Amino acid sequence: MADAYMGKILKVDLGSGVIEEESIPDSVYEKFLSGSGLGGFILYNRIPAGADPLGPDNIMGFVSGLLTGTGSLFTGRWMAMAKSPLTGGYGESNCGGNLSPAIKRCGYDGIFFSGISEKPVYLYISGAKAELKDASDLWGKDAIETENILLERHSSGRKPRVACIGQAGERLSLIAGISNDLGRMAARSGLGAVMGAKRLKAIVLGGSKKIASHDKDAMKALSAGCNKWVQFQPWFLSGNGLRFLGMILRYLPFQTAMDGMLFKIMLTKWGTVSLNQYSIEIGDSPVKNWAGSNLDFPKALSDSIGPDRIKARETAKYHCYSCPLGCGGICSGPSLAGETHKPEYETVTALGALLLNNDLESLFLLNDKLNRAGMDTISAGVTAAFAFECFEKGILTEKETDGLKLKWGDSRALVSLIDKMIAREGIGDILADGVKRAAEKIGKNADCYAMHSGGQELSMHDARFDPGFGLHYTTEPTPGRHTIGSQMYYEMYRLWKRVPGLSRPWLVYSKKSKYRVNRKKILWAVACSRFINVLNGAGGCAFGAFIGVDRFPVFEWLNAATGWNRTPLDYMAVGKRIQAMKQAFNLKHGLDPASIRPNPRAVGSPPAEKGANKGRDLDLDKMVADYWSESGWNTKTGVPGADTAADFTNV
Numbered sequence: 001m002a003d004a005y006m007g008k009i010l011k012v013d014l015g016s017g018v019i020e021e022e023s024i025p026d027s028v029y030e031k032f033l034s035g036s037g038l039g040g041f042i043l044y045n046r047i048p049a050g051a052d053p054l055g056p057d058n059i060m061g062f063v064s065g066l067l068t069g070t071g072s073l074f075t076g077r078w079m080a081m082a083k084s085p086l087t088g089g090y091g092e093s094n095c096g097g098n099l100s101p102a103i104k105r106c107g108y109d110g111i112f113f114s115g116i117s118e119k120p121v122y123l124y125i126s127g128a129k130a131e132l133k134d135a136s137d138l139w140g141k142d143a144i145e146t147e148n149i150l151l152e153r154h155s156s157g158r159k160p161r162v163a164c165i166g167q168a169g170e171r172l173s174l175i176a177g178i179s180n181d182l183g184r185m186a187a188r189s190g191l192g193a194v195m196g197a198k199r200l201k202a203i204v205l206g207g208s209k210k211i212a213s214h215d216k217d218a219m220k221a222l223s224a225g226c227n228k229w230v231q232f233q234p235w236f237l238s239g240n241g242l243r244f245l246g247m248i249l250r251y252l253p254f255q256t257a258m259d260g261m262l263f264k265i266m267l268t269k270w271g272t273v274s275l276n277q278y279s280i281e282i283g284d285s286p287v288k289n290w291a292g293s294n295l296d297f298p299k300a301l302s303d304s305i306g307p308d309r310i311k312a313r314e315t316a317k318y319h320c321y322s323c324p325l326g327c328g329g330i331c332s333g334p335s336l337a338g339e340t341h342k343p344e345y346e347t348v349t350a351l352g353a354l355l356l357n358n359d360l361e362s363l364f365l366l367n368d369k370l371n372r373a374g375m376d377t378i379s380a381g382v383t384a385a386f387a388f389e390c391f392e393k394g395i396l397t398e399k400e401t402d403g404l405k406l407k408w409g410d411s412r413a414l415v416s417l418i419d420k421m422i423a424r425e426g427i428g429d430i431l432a433d434g435v436k437r438a439a440e441k442i443g444k445n446a447d448c449y450a451m452h453s454g455g456q457e458l459s460m461h462d463a464r465f466d467p468g469f470g471l472h473y474t475t476e477p478t479p480g481r482h483t484i485g486s487q488m489y490y491e492m493y494r495l496w497k498r499v500p501g502l503s504r505p506w507l508v509y510s511k512k513s514k515y516r517v518n519r520k521k522i523l524w525a526v527a528c529s530r531f532i533n534v535l536n537g538a539g540g541c542a543f544g545a546f547i548g549v550d551r552f553p554v555f556e557w558l559n560a561a562t563g564w565n566r567t568p569l570d571y572m573a574v575g576k577r578i579q580a581m582k583q584a585f586n587l588k589h590g591l592d593p594a595s596i597r598p599n600p601r602a603v604g605s606p607p608a609e610k611g612a613n614k615g616r617d618l619d620l621d622k623m624v625a626d627y628w629s630e631s632g633w634n635t636k637t638g639v640p641g642a643d644t645a646a647d648f649t650n651v
């Protein structure tokens with residue numbers, strides 16, 4: 001067995017209560033790494049076709065990254081995966097915090113749950129013992145309360161790490177996520193509902209096993225080299241300067257390739273909220289349920305939610321495990337009972353610009369409420385914006401909303417609506433399952449305003465600004481997520497510096513050229529998909545990788561940690577295999593990849609009549625067919641080549 005991984009998983013059958021270890025052959029790690037590769041492998045091979053996502057046959061995994069604990073940086077991400085109740089296909093969510101090393105310290109690369117428990121339980125691992133404990137007293141409690149109680153209860157010995165659900169997961173909201181580190185969320189794919197259906201309230205991991213690394217000196221040297229780039233932090237603009245920069249860039253007919261060092265500097269200073277106003281100005285942030293533009297949320301409105309305003313509330317920086325940057329923060333404020341995680345850009349935009357809401361206090365409050373309930377802030381914001389637009393169009397009236405007047409920008413109505421969603425009360429019961437289900441139940445052409453792709457609410461990056469987002473929202477086995485690729489991501493990953501055959505983007509290019517489909521850009525998108533599957537197998541943070549693979553040496557770390565001697569091209573082939581396996585999972589479960597498209601509004605159909613993205617549309621059908629072709633998949637059906645299926649089972 002190579003160093004870096006533990007070579008074992010823990011399997012927990014919640015129906016029978018049987019807990020057993022299983023050794024995983026080296027060949028699985030060689031072909032799929034750990035993280036989402038290992039998790040995808042288990043799910044693909046062991047969940048029967050057609051399994052009910054909320055039934056006993058679904059398998060829910062918590063998997064660590066292959067590089068976690070090896071001395072590499074930015075590699076503390078863990079992944080949850082299961083068949084998604086939201087999309088009906090492969091579901092995955094990726095989260096920071098401190099759970100990833102805790103999984104390995106229990107002696108496992110992953111913990112997988114099947115079956116359904118008769119009563120609420122949590123898994124507790126301490127030393128060599130793994131046991132299911134009664135969680136009846138925790139059922140009904142929010143995620144923060146639950147974690148604090150469990151930390152207190154198991155405080156003797158090494159501090160355990162906890163992942164748990166709040167009330168949203170218990171109530172089987174299909175947009176429920178999983179919380180760890182007191183409010184960091186594995187939010188996407190509705191996996192909190194899978195835990196709720198299994199009556200699994202939490203996992204509490206208190207192991208103390210060592211995590212090995214093959215060549216410690218090499219790991220140290222690689223990490224020191226990376227850290228030099230991370231520590232480079234010149235004086236930078238004010239938050240208002242960022243907004244101004246976005247405005248200037250909007251007016252220019254050309255743009256420059258993005259160097260991720262610029263984003264790193266912004267992340268270090270403000271975190272992801274550095275994008276709050278910049279992205280509105282430049283056309284990256286969707287506004288007013290994707291029907292508006294920067295003109296609907298001008299400086300006069302957005303100033304109150306600018307990066308400096310949020311930064312002013314930060315009492316301490318927050319770092320995930322092994323992260324030298326620390327884009328997170330701990331905040332307090334008048335609307336909050338205690339301290340809370342700083343809201344992310346995605347949260348602020350989904351509950352802010354998307355609803356024309358510039359009430360900063362409401363954003364802190366909603367972030368805290370949703371984190372406590374364990375509900376995805378992106379999906380909650382997108383679903384609320386859908387309801388607001390339905391109200392504007394007369395599809396929903398005060399009769400259906402129990403008297404709530406859903407007027408754009410009304411933060412009190414928004415807070416009340418989110419409260420109803422969390423409680424599954426009245427209209428909230430319909431909205432708690434996300435925008436696709438809500439549109440189906442409401443009818444009256446409400447689906448025109450439901451901004452999702454394949455059932456997953458779209459993230460806060462506009463495909464009319466960066467067409468790469470539109471392509472990945474459509475073609476990924478987990479559609480609708482912003483964490484996989486875009487043209488800008490390719491520019492930042494700098495893969496051409498390490499992977500032979502990949503081209504360097506133009507340093508300066510006309511904005512119009514972004515919307516022309518050509519082979520080069522499709523190859524970049526395919527490369528992003530493969531690379532992110534490597535990164536998710538390694539447990540790496542995309543924000544670290546954004547500084548470029550020549551500065552963030554993920555391929556070299558993988559070799560030094562394991563003792564393997566593989567080229568970046570070898571690793572990209574692994575990424576290709578993992579992505580194809582997830583696509584094969586979806587096909588096995590009856591999804592038709594050719595039918596998955598984001599809401600047309602999100603890709604410029606019809607084109608916006610004003611604002612930063614005026615007149616832009618995407619030839620998505622051609623982009624998808626070309627992407628599948630370059631992936632080696634059928635250009636009409638999205639089915640991976642015939643040789644690939646054996647690759648997922650023969651190890």
Ligand code: SF4
Pocket residue numbers: 074075096097318319320321323324325326327328541542543544
């Ligand atoms: S950059 Fe941010 S999200 Fe990434 S590991 Fe560091 S603190 Fe976590």
